[in-house]
Amino acid sequence: MADETKLASGDSVCLPNGLVSHGDSRTRRVYETARSLHSGAVKDLLSLGVCERCIFRLIPVEAFDSDVSSVSTSTLRSWLESRDDETGSLESSCSRICIVCLGILQFVFSDAKQKLVKTDTSSDYAARITELVKQDRREFDSFGLEVSVPSIIIENERAVLSYLKGKYSNESWLQIKKISVKDALKVLVLDPLRASLGAKSDSSTFHIRLTYSRASDGAQGASEKTHESKRRKTDAENGSNCISENSFEKVYEPCLLSVHCNKMPIFFSGRYFKYSRNVSQSRWIIDDERMGEASVEEILGGNILPACLGDSYKFHAAGREDIDVRMLGSGRPFLIEIQNSRQCPSEQSLKEVEEKINNSEKKLVGVKDLRCVGSQCWAMMREGEAEKQKQYAALVWISRPLEDKDLNSISSLIELKILQKTPVRVLHRRSPLDREKIIHWMKVEKIKGNSHYFLLHLCTQAGTYIKEFVHGDLGRTTPSMGSILGCRAEIIQLDVTDVKMGDS
């Protein structure tokens, strides 16, 4: 082109003789793309009331990318229109809301106070969004952008496309997949938003959601919608030729835009130990009275929450143990989910949390490997629960003295299948079922000076009720320790000594 003078931020100037001078290479590219679009289709779409950026989307010669965002709406319009000799009525078309995107890609919307907001460039639009985000007064380094648009846009687009197909059936650009309004908006505004908010964009935990909704929603809107969709359906059935320019005689209102900020929860994983026989795993309150003197959940959550400046926490563990059972050995994997955290604690502060819990006076609970994890942590938890083997040490009493041959008869039982009816102590809240479980191995450790007590080490399938295996649960678990040894057996106390999970 003739003039290559450098102009401000990529905009171009329309010179009186119809020649255009360009700011930079980006706008030049967009200009050239605009010129290369099928003129007949462009003219049709313009007269139908399709906006400039939608035209770029629906007649995709080049991939719709952020370069388009560098050009203002009015400039785009002039490039698309100036191809014909007829200049058309510039003003009236400009102010019309696009029949496909309902003004979304024209950066036109209605705000919370129902005031119409018109911005011409993507940076103006980004500035408006930034204002709304800053009202929330949150701090963030990075954000993820989410966009939600009314569903009628899909129908609008389908109608316009089938109209184009009817008229320009053999054009190559008809076959190419079109970028959606949602994705197009993201492409257009992401960079300007990044600049305007002063933050990076990634799939972070802080989300900004732009929700566009139709102004006239409700009963009237719904019936309107079904009416339109019915009409369009029959048109589609009869053939695309039936969709004429007249089908689109509608005046649309701009959409209502609301901006919401949401912080996704952050997760911490680790392994916990329970050294007390009077601490429940999760907060346990019956009739306003707490059972046990504390809970693992409250000790862990209560210490991690302040380090994150969060609102609340949720505790998840890979399996559970009774209040009177200690969790020793390698510890049990757990997740703490923090809602609305305002800062991500550093490695140092996590270490301090660990130390605080481990060095506390009462030594009820211990923790290790505390770290911040991403959303893939759930897969880790799920696989830990059902599949893995658990190891225990139980203090057992029997009604007759232990003999040496008992040691062998017990340790020789490998992969022992047992059948457990739902234990009486949980039968009130669980289904009455017969559960087959496997005891992988057992070892007896004698206690000096006492032939009625011994320490039983055993490794079982996840989900096995150990206490019931020892005392038999009134004969509802078979075989049981008692039936194997031919006497009465009772369990005095139980410790979990290992929770195996994958390779850790």
Added chain:
Amino acid sequence: MEIQKIEVAKNPEIEDAIELPKKRSHDEVEDCEEQQQQQEAQEDEKNRVEEEDELRNLLLSDIGDLPISPPSATQVNFVTYFITDFTKSGHDQYIYRHANGLCVIGLAPTHIAFKDEGGITNIDFNVGKSDRSVLKVSGKRKKNALRSESNTALCKVSTAKDTYIVRCCVKGSLLEVNDRLIKQPQLLNASADREGYIAIIMPRPTDWTKNKESLITLEEYKEKKELSL
């Protein structure tokens, strides 16, 4: 309390780890690397042994007094009640009530059936309108459970001499009957208070409160029967 370490749980992994360094010392060329690996393996080994020792200490130090005869699981987890001469003289039954509300019903030691010579020889759950042993209760909500009144018949127990009807004593949903008794009626003679239980019933809280009034405690039962159990 000292522990005799005759049968310690041998972790097979330990033995393998100890063998490893020995094998590696043969190859001269990769000595350095292997020495490092050896050291690491030994340190891992040391850590593991330390952890295991720590675990053992924790396990063993927690063993307190070991009474000669500790309370049984039933005594610890249930509250024992009795009902005597229920609908008929000599029909004494026990009701173990768990903290979760469930009641285990069975024959008390003084039940008249035990007085017959030879004890109980047979049990039949087919009484009243249905065979209690074929009822299938399913799900958390205990669908299909028989709604019983306290005098609903549970089963008939027979001795050489006579047949006696055993009743629920508790109003509620019948969750389970001990069908092992069908094939092994001698469980009733040998341990009526454990493996010889008859049924498990789930009463509603309000029904239980009313029911409880007709039951007596273990102490009262002992007194009544003038026995020392």
